[in-house]
Amino acid sequence: MKKLVLRLFMVMCMMTISSTIVNAQHTKPGVQKTERQRMTREQFAETQARHICYELALDDETSAKFTTEYCNYMKELWTIGPRAGKRQQGEMTDAQAEAKTKQDFERSQKILDLRTKYYKRYSTFLTQRQIQRVYEIEKQMRNRLANKRHARARMPRR
Numbered sequence: 001m002k003k004l005v006l007r008l009f010m011v012m013c014m015m016t017i018s019s020t021i022v023n024a025q026h027t028k029p030g031v032q033k034t035e036r037q038r039m040t041r042e043q044f045a046e047t048q049a050r051h052i053c054y055e056l057a058l059d060d061e062t063s064a065k066f067t068t069e070y071c072n073y074m075k076e077l078w079t080i081g082p083r084a085g086k087r088q089q090g091e092m093t094d095a096q097a098e099a100k101t102k103q104d105f106e107r108s109q110k111i112l113d114l115r116t117k118y119y120k121r122y123s124t125f126l127t128q129r130q131i132q133r134v135y136e137i138e139k140q141m142r143n144r145l146a147n148k149r150h151a152r153a154r155m156p157r158r
Contacts, residue, residue, distance in 0.1 A: 041074070041078065042071065042075075045070065046071055048074075048138075049067040049070040050063075051137070052066070052070065052137050053067065055133070055137050056133060056137075058130075066122070066125070069118060072118075073118045080110050081107070119131065
């Protein structure tokens with residue numbers, strides 16, 4: 001009986017030690033396991049492009065072309081910049097409201113021009129159905145990210 005208890009105790013010790021060693025091998029030195037590394041914009045754009053390629057079931061050559069073009073599209077889109085900050089309607093004068101509206105129109109036109117430019121590029125190696133599907137997938141991803149952002153904003157801070 002004592003031998004059985006002693007063996008059981010030894011097995012438990014060995015399992016504890018081995019699980020600690022395995023766990024230590026999977027974590028980077030100086031980085032806790034709960035900490036998540038944030039992707040750069042470029043990495044995120046490439047991940048989105050790969051996801052779209054997967055959804056469209058593109059071959060390797062077409063995937064490479066699309067990924068390059070999509071990353072270039074995103075870089076140009078980032079240079080246009082974010083939307084102007086939202087202000088309360090009561091705080092703006094008519095002149096400020098007019099200026100903001102014109103600024104929004106200019107930004108929208110730049111985005112439309114950019115989308116037209118890349119539509120022509122996509123047309124050289126994708127079918128029209130595939131291009132339509134690209135835009136649908138892109139919209140779904142934008143909506144999903146916006147929902148996550150809104151959900152995070154509502155969460156209480158620790």
